[in-house]
Amino acid sequence: MPFTVPPRFLWGASTSGHQTEGNNVSSDWWGLETAPGTFVTEPSGDAVDSFHRWTEDMDLLAEAGFTDYRFGIEWARIEPAEGLVSRAAVAHYRAMVKGAVERGLRPLVTLHHFTSPRWFSEQGGWMNPKGVERFTRFVDMTEEILQDEVAHVCTINEPNMVAIYTGALAGAGVDSSGGLPAADPALTERLIEAHQAAREVLHRNNPGTKVGWSVAMQAVEPLTTDDQPAARAFAAERETRFVEAAVDDDWFGVQSYTRLRVRASADGPRTVPLPEHAERTLMGWEYYPAALGNAVREASRVLGDVPIIVTENGIATADDDQRIAYTGAALEGLRAAMDDGIRVDGYFHWSLLDNYEWGDYRPTFGLIAVDRSTFERKPRPSLSWLGGLPRAQAVVA
Ligand code: IFM
16 A cells, blocks of 8 residues: 655654764763663663764665654753753754754754753753743754754653653563553643743744653553553553643654553553564564554544654564565554544654664664674665655655
């Protein structure tokens, strides 16, 4: 089935700063990776050196036929110490925005993708009474970078994962007996406050900016129909609350990789472990491309008319044919949801490049492989396949 795209549909790939740039030394994650006795398997180090090689990355993306690029601005580079703005970092990201536009790539820029400046986290991060103000001050600093060339801005990437894992990363005990741990309720509300305050700043600076955030959608399924209430309860705090918070946004970002199946138990909702024989990706997640269509339908159920953008979808695999098969099947599910009347404004594949998967480099998500000692980019067949998909089908309206 051809993947037809409406006019102005965003067709791109995604990266994040910390996972690709390298040497994000003023960030909290860098601190975590390099702390004595860290639980992190390997540090990000040079990552894939996109800090210096972003022009090559954008060239490859544009040459493959994509029209859009989602990348991040690292707060820790812009404001490495509180109140100290790095002019060089501002100029770097401004050059990236201009470089994307020059190549015919519309930038979708993420302002927070799991990493914060070390000083911010060391002072309690989001839960510090000044946490929201500190973030919005940084958001304001990005005006010079974004100007009027960035139509879409994502304030915070996967805030639900931030609310679920921040405690664990700080060394606090987390109850994961239910499968995915619960989200911290106070942190959830603080992140929503930060998002909405950031939206206000971005709109004040440029009323034309379309602001949203991207939620990790788990495509939660009840194991049986009797488990429906348990599945709803499981998703409520880990996902639905974050979707609902986007009701006044300009767009909503769906990030989808797999599903979680949930059953009721005397101790509350529990995720169902994958059977031994289930097909898994390199993340250990179930191979389940239909999750994307289901996640988009769930977002639309909660949000009604808010336009949806798929800001991440992809697979960690060593087999590029499998990547193509997975992505093709995921796009079929997306197309079916769109045919049913759900407004989807774009699709970004995760990821443009193999990169640092929050602890190690083993899961390879990239349309482009990277030699980690020379940083040579080696495009995989999936890059030109996906980049050329709408054109090859000759169906761009
Ligand atoms: O690599 C991550 C990304 O940073 C956020 N979404 C999920 C991806 C794969 O785990």
